[in-house]
């Protein structure tokens with residue numbers, strides 16, 4: 379990890395690999411380490427994996443809006459000298475940020491990968507639930523978020539629960555929620571609640587778009603990405619069996635194989651991305 383200075387904050391960022399730039403944006407309330415299973419992708423591309431402001435080792439101030447996190451993402455690309463359009467990949471909250479990057483800075487986007495996320499704004503009920511959770515976190519601390527989120531983050535089927543590495547993933551989620559400052563959690567809940575509907579802005583995104591969702595995602599279920607598939611001009615959809623809301627952590631091999639295949643198509647034959655003969659789930 380190293381630190382980069384943006385106009386009004388600093389971000390901790392992990393930047394392994396070289397070549398095609400691929401920005402990985404974590405979900406709420408996690409950090410760059412949720413993408414540890416994607417490190418093998420750095421054999422072929424340049425990964426740029428930040429802790430977004432206020433999360434992980436990035437000090438903040440806490441996020442004021444999803445649009446601000448999108449501004450940070452583009453300022454980060456500038457700070458690490460990425461001038462060419464980058465592949466922007468985000469999970470859940472990171473997906474909302476990626477959508478905002480695509481809407482506000484289309485010339486910076488080579489392709490979009492949206493994972494376990496959605497395009498629609500919060501419903502009024504969801505906004506009330508976020509405000510209640512923020513109030514509870516302020517009163518009792520991060521455990522309120524762990525209790526509210528952890529049971530819904532990972533696949534519940536026997537196949538999902540029995541996956542090797544499941545205990546380590548659960549441990550990471552719990553530890554990271556507890557390590558995230560209360561001020562970041564409450565600010566991010568406000569930013570999530572206030573985010574705009576992105577359905578119309580995404581209709582004009584002309585770059586290739588890979589949509590990925592766990593078949594057992596209970597927070598942004600597969601129908602969110604099925605609706606998104608009808609919005610983007612150039613979509614592909616992968617529904618990952620036996621995965622929940624954290625599909626890249628739950629089954630990194632399947633996720634990475636699909637991303638490699640997508641990036642090979644995005645980069646074209648001259649880009650030096652090797653053929654991948656590992657087994658993978660069909661992408662439709």
Ligand code: MLT
Nearest residue numbers: 405406469470471472597
């Ligand atoms: C996330 O995983 O980033 C959050 O669950 C997003 C959300 O609550 O909408």
